[in-house]
Amino acid sequence: MKIKKYANIEFEIEDSIAIITLNRPKSLNALSMDLIDELESILMEIEANKDIHVFIITGSNRTDGRPNFCAGADIKNREMNSSPSGEPLLHTIDALREFSAELVLQHQSRYNHVFTYLENMSTPSIAVVDGICTTGGLELILSCDLRIVGEAVEISDWHTKNLQVIGGAGATTRLPKLINASKAKEILWTGKIVRTNEAVDIGLANMQFSSKKLLEESKIIAKNIASMSPYAISASKAVVNKASEQSTQESIRFAQVWSALIAAQKEANNADLPKNPLEK
Numbered sequence: 001m002k003i004k005k006y007a008n009i010e011f012e013i014e015d016s017i018a019i020i021t022l023n024r025p026k027s028l029n030a031l032s033m034d035l036i037d038e039l040e041s042i043l044m045e046i047e048a049n050k051d052i053h054v055f056i057i058t059g060s061n062r063t064d065g066r067p068n069f070c071a072g073a074d075i076k077n078r079e080m081n082s083s084p085s086g087e088p089l090l091h092t093i094d095a096l097r098e099f100s101a102e103l104v105l106q107h108q109s110r111y112n113h114v115f116t117y118l119e120n121m122s123t124p125s126i127a128v129v130d131g132i133c134t135t136g137g138l139e140l141i142l143s144c145d146l147r148i149v150g151e152a153v154e155i156s157d158w159h160t161k162n163l164q165v166i167g168g169a170g171a172t173t174r175l176p177k178l179i180n181a182s183k184a185k186e187i188l189w190t191g192k193i194v195r196t197n198e199a200v201d202i203g204l205a206n207m208q209f210s211s212k213k214l215l216e217e218s219k220i221i222a223k224n225i226a227s228m229s230p231y232a233i234s235a236s237k238a239v240v241n242k243a244s245e246q247s248t249q250e251s252i253r254f255a256q257v258w259s260a261l262i263a264a265q266k267e268a269n270n271a272d273l274p275k276n277p278l279e280k
Contacts, residue, residue, distance in 0.1 A: 008024050009021065009039060013049075017052070018054075018056070022035065025061065030071045036111065037110075047122065055123060058127075058128040069127075111168070115139055124225060124234075124237060125143075126222055132154050133155045135158050135159055135162075136167075138167075139167055139170045141155075142170050148208070149209075150214040151209075157187055158191050167188075172188060179203050239255045239258060
């Protein structure tokens with residue numbers, strides 16, 4: 001087992017599985033800019049490491065030992081009033097110009113940038129969630145491929161309830177794509193807490209386990225995924241993620257291209273290398 005400790009994250013590699021643990025227990029693992037920077041660096045390392053076939057994102061317990069995932073953005077440490085007058089509006093206008101021109105987005109939040117990278121990684125991700133998971137924490141797990149919850153989980157979005165804004169890193173976009181739109185509005189507009197059974201029932205979580213066995217059982221699922229062909233898993237992820245944006249036939253053709261590429265790669269891997277004509 002290889003373990004790296006960052007200021008805000010613990011990162012370990014166990015065979016072909018990586019585990020990212022948000023580690024700011026005194027702040028309920030709130031997402032500071034330093035943590036986001038560390039997370040981006042770790043995600044890029046995982047994506048570049050072909051020996052890692054799947055990874056888990058979880059959170060360290062509170063200081064009193066109770067389960068916890070993430071309390072959202074660390075508002076206390078954000079310099080909310082440090083921008084020059086007019087800058088936020090200009091930033092938004094520039095972002096709209098980029099979007100309209102179909103350019104690579106430069107003017108977007110750090111949260112959105114990192115969460116979008118997470119969502120689009122070829123390496124599959126599993127959010128292992130227990131205790132508090134709110135607002136930015138919800139946006140983080142929505143960017144993962146699978147979500148497994150413990151018995152003490154409390155999932156919510158308080159952008160509107162507490163901040164009088166809407167989530168800018170995926171809450172209002174990814175949530176209604178994952179569950180039905182009416183239920184998403186209920187969660188976003190009321191600030192209600194979604195607990196274990198409801199999270200599974202509405203499709204927000206894939207499955208649940210007791211808090212004591214949560215990480216252990218999640219590792220078993222991760223090992224099962226890691227034992228499969230990484231080419232097939234990444235291809236399946238690419239096709240499934242695009243399916244809602246394509247017609248049925250477009251999606252099938254996209255899948256056929258991936259299937260043909262994987263078959264060609266397998267054939268190339270199994271083929272005998274041509275004999276060097278200079279060898280005797």
